[in-house]
Amino acid sequence: MSLMGDEFSLRRLADPAEFHSELRLDGTPPERLRAYMTDMVRIRLAERQLAAGRRDGLIGGPVHLGVGQEAVAVGVSAHLRASDRVFGAHRSHCHLLALGSSMEGLFAEVLGRDSGHSKGMGGSMHLWDQPKGFYGSVPIVAGTVPLAVGAGLAAKLQQSGDIAVAYLGDGAVEEGVVHESLNLARIQDIPIIFVVENNLFASHMHISTRQPKDSTARFAAANGVAHRVIDGNDVIAVAAAADELVHAARSGEGPGFIEAVTFRWYGHVDWREDIDVGLYRSAEELDNWRRRDPIRRLKDAMLKTGVWTDQDDKSLMDQLQKEVEAAWTQAIHAPYPDAGALLNRLYYQEDRR
Amino acid sequence: MMQKLTTYNYSTAILAAFEYLLAKYPDVFVIGQGLWSPWYVGNSMTDLDKKFGKQRVIDTPVAESACTGAAVGASLAGLKPIVVHPRLDFMLYAMDAIVNQAAKWSYMTGGQGHPGLTIRGIINRGGEQGAQHSQALQAWFAHVPGLRVVMPATVADARDLLVSSVLCKDPVIYIDDRWLYDLTDDLPPVVERDLRQERAKCLREGRDLTIVGSSYSTRLALNAAEELERRGISAEVVDLRVLNPLDTEAVVNSVKKTGRLLVVDGGWGPCGVAGEVISSVIEQIQLTDLKVNPRRVTLPFAPAPTARNLEKAYYPDKNSVISAAEALFYL
Numbered sequence: 001m002s003l004m005g006d007e008f009s010l011r012r013l014a015d016p017a018e019f020h021s022e023l024r025l026d027g028t029p030p031e032r033l034r035a036y037m038t039d040m041v042r043i044r045l046a047e048r049q050l051a052a053g054r055r056d057g058l059i060g061g062p063v064h065l066g067v068g069q070e071a072v073a074v075g076v077s078a079h080l081r082a083s084d085r086v087f088g089a090h091r092s093h094c095h096l097l098a099l100g101s102s103m104e105g106l107f108a109e110v111l112g113r114d115s116g117h118s119k120g121m122g123g124s125m126h127l128w129d130q131p132k133g134f135y136g137s138v139p140i141v142a143g144t145v146p147l148a149v150g151a152g153l154a155a156k157l158q159q160s161g162d163i164a165v166a167y168l169g170d171g172a173v174e175e176g177v178v179h180e181s182l183n184l185a186r187i188q189d190i191p192i193i194f195v196v197e198n199n200l201f202a203s204h205m206h207i208s209t210r211q212p213k214d215s216t217a218r219f220a221a222a223n224g225v226a227h228r229v230i231d232g233n234d235v236i237a238v239a240a241a242a243d244e245l246v247h248a249a250r251s252g253e254g255p256g257f258i259e260a261v262t263f264r265w266y267g268h269v270d271w272r273e274d275i276d277v278g279l280y281r282s283a284e285e286l287d288n289w290r291r292r293d294p295i296r297r298l299k300d301a302m303l304k305t306g307v308w309t310d311q312d313d314k315s316l317m318d319q320l321q322k323e324v325e326a327a328w329t330q331a332i333h334a335p336y337p338d339a340g341a342l343l344n345r346l347y348y349q350e351d352r353r
Numbered sequence: 354m355m356q357k358l359t360t361y362n363y364s365t366a367i368l369a370a371f372e373y374l375l376a377k378y379p380d381v382f383v384i385g386q387g388l389w390s391p392w393y394v395g396n397s398m399t400d401l402d403k404k405f406g407k408q409r410v411i412d413t414p415v416a417e418s419a420c421t422g423a424a425v426g427a428s429l430a431g432l433k434p435i436v437v438h439p440r441l442d443f444m445l446y447a448m449d450a451i452v453n454q455a456a457k458w459s460y461m462t463g464g465q466g467h468p469g470l471t472i473r474g475i476i477n478r479g480g481e482q483g484a485q486h487s488q489a490l491q492a493w494f495a496h497v498p499g500l501r502v503v504m505p506a507t508v509a510d511a512r513d514l515l516v517s518s519v520l521c522k523d524p525v526i527y528i529d530d531r532w533l534y535d536l537t538d539d540l541p542p543v544v545e546r547d548l549r550q551e552r553a554k555c556l557r558e559g560r561d562l563t564i565v566g567s568s569y570s571t572r573l574a575l576n577a578a579e580e581l582e583r584r585g586i587s588a589e590v591v592d593l594r595v596l597n598p599l600d601t602e603a604v605v606n607s608v609k610k611t612g613r614l615l616v617v618d619g620g621w622g623p624c625g626v627a628g629e630v631i632s633s634v635i636e637q638i639q640l641t642d643l644k645v646n647p648r649r650v651t652l653p654f655a656p657a658p659t660a661r662n663l664e665k666a667y668y669p670d671k672n673s674v675i676s677a678a679e680a681l682f683y684l
Contacts, residue, residue, distance in 0.1 A: 085426075085429075118461060120463065121461050121462065121463040121464075122462060126462065128462040128465060128466055130429075130466060136429070136462060138453070138454065143422075143449055143450075143453055146418065146421070146450060147422050147425050147429065147450075147454060148426055149422070149426060150422060150423030150424055150425060150427040150428075150429075151426040151427060151429060151430040153427050154426070154427040154432045157382060157409070158430070164426070176418065177419055177422065177449070180419030180420075181423075183414055183419075184413065184416055184423060337463075341463070345459060345463055345464035346460050346498055346499050347459060347499070347501075347522075347523045348464075348467045348469070348521075349464060
């Protein structure tokens with residue numbers, strides 16, 4: 001067998017001309033389907049609002065948007081509970097919202113307001129909502145991966161049955177600490193799921209310019225970690241993989257690894273589409289990826305089976321649009337942190353939560 | 354009633370702190386390389402794995418970065434981890450976990466997330482080990498807001514500052530020096546103290562000169578002070594103990610009394626702890642409080658050599674401190 005053989009190739013999963021048709025629902029209960037739909041649309045509308053806020057100059061800092069990738073976080077979160085420990089990275093609005101976190105808290109945080117999830121001290125790239133299970137996200141690529149391993153190790157020592165989740169991208173697997181983390185998680189049988197959102201790009205660099213193979217699951221295989229490579233724009237497939245691996249991790253079987261192949265519709269950062277930078281990101285390709293829309297594919301399947309109607313769709317859009325507008329209005333009128341926050345949040349203080 | 358005293362040396366005092374913490378606090382665990390080895394970290398952790406189990410005393414793959422990051426994550430989940438780096442040099446692999454994550458977590462979560470972990474880095478110099486088995490990088494960690502840095506110079510502090518560090522809800526870098534391991538003292542039982550209240554301490558009173566040190570440098574200062582006394586110079590010795598956040602009040606008070614300042618540090622001079630102490634003191638006194646310009650004793654600005662003769666020349670000793678002190682009087 002050649003060292004550069006066909007193993008660990010994404011093949012059709014990386015071909016944007018594929019997987020455009022409606023999802024197979026595999027007997028998923030209707031209420032579950034409606035929850036997926038609601039959560040994905042909620043995330044998308046929230047991120048659209050952030051894109052607009054950034055474009056219009058209302059948001060001062062960078063926003064890394066995950067429109068097009070909603071199915072990954074929603075499918076994974078379907079099998080999590082509030083005592084689990086989820087860590088994200090720079091593109092984590094979706095990971096946070098998929099846990100049921102407040103949209104207003106997210107908006108206020110991105111706007112640097114005191115009412116934000118991180119009290120206005122983190123912005124888009126340092127999100128936190130531990131009561132909902134979101135332990136934190138940071139923009140140092142792969143920075144939270146070992147932290148998630150440690151939160152999983154804690155769950156093992158605490159015998160709580162909780163698990164950790166590390167969301168990372170295909171760029172992050174190029175960082176050495178990810179390999180240390182996979183090895184440590186395996187050797188210590190740590191209950192953690194590594195969720196690689198492989199959107200084929202690290203900033204402007206296509207995976208073919210960065211790695212000899214396009215499937216990152218090879219690193220899980222090398223460390224003896226159970227892995228599933230799936231269409232990340234298929235919420236049913238994501239949820240099925242998560243169900244299996246989360247259950248195994250909770251039962252003491254140690255780490256799991258999901259490689260969810262997806263694509264971001266916006267560029268690396270902010271609201272532009274980035275079809276003019278780097279390699280392989282043409283308008284045509286982006287257009288093709290938009291046809292692999294995780295929401296539209298779920299909707300088509302639900303409409304066909306009668307679980308969803310056009311009226312349901314309209315009601316959902318109305319309801320969520322209202323939530324977005326109310327959350328944005330409240331967030332943008334909220335106060336900034338007190339001047340004292342400049343220095344007094346450095347260390348633990350008993351008088352704060 | 355007399356308190357019961359137990360004899361320790363610096364390294365068994367560290368061991369006693371580990372035993373105290375692991376016995377009393379079920380949420381304490383230890384992770385690092387060499388923890389199941391009988392000799393890796395001197396006798397400062399002997400048999401902890403046998404007493405408390407390999408689940409809580411975890412020897413690890415060769416992965417400083419992931420193990421330190423894991424300890425940060427475990428602390429966020431409510432445990433009190435202690436990471437052990439048998440040589441500070443190897444800890445540099447973990448700088449992201451320390452500087453980007455642990456140090457900033459409280460701040461960037463608006464004071465809501467708390468990585469209460471202790472990272473023990475051991476300075477292990479000499480023995481012709483050379484440039485990568487010898488570094489004293491306390492200044493790096495003292496430079497970063499959000500970390501706490503402690504460097505015990507005494508047997509009591511070796512034990513009690515480790516206990517305080519682990520019970521603190523902030524990330525603490527605890528640095529011990531193997532050249533201190535044979536130091537002996539009789540200690541009363543552990544009293545838990547809030548690390549946030551720990552400050553620099555005057556270990557020896559004097560009239561003519563203030564010598565400031567930390568860790569092994571404090572020992573050099575104390576030894577030098579004895580000899581200086583014989584030569585007619587009364588030196589006061591202030592042990593910094595906590596380098597971050599650095600509180601120089603004790604140093605300032607001493608300098609106001611003696612009018613002379615000498616700072617000894619086991620690291621390099623440029624942008625180092627000694628320079629920081631001098632600047633900080635100067636900012637808080639009148640120049641007329643000083644009888645002479647302050648001085649510092651630090652390493653030559655080069656990596657540690659291996660050859661015996663060069664190594665001997667490299668590390669400041671008692672005589673380096675005495676010479677520098679005398680220069681404040683006779684030059």
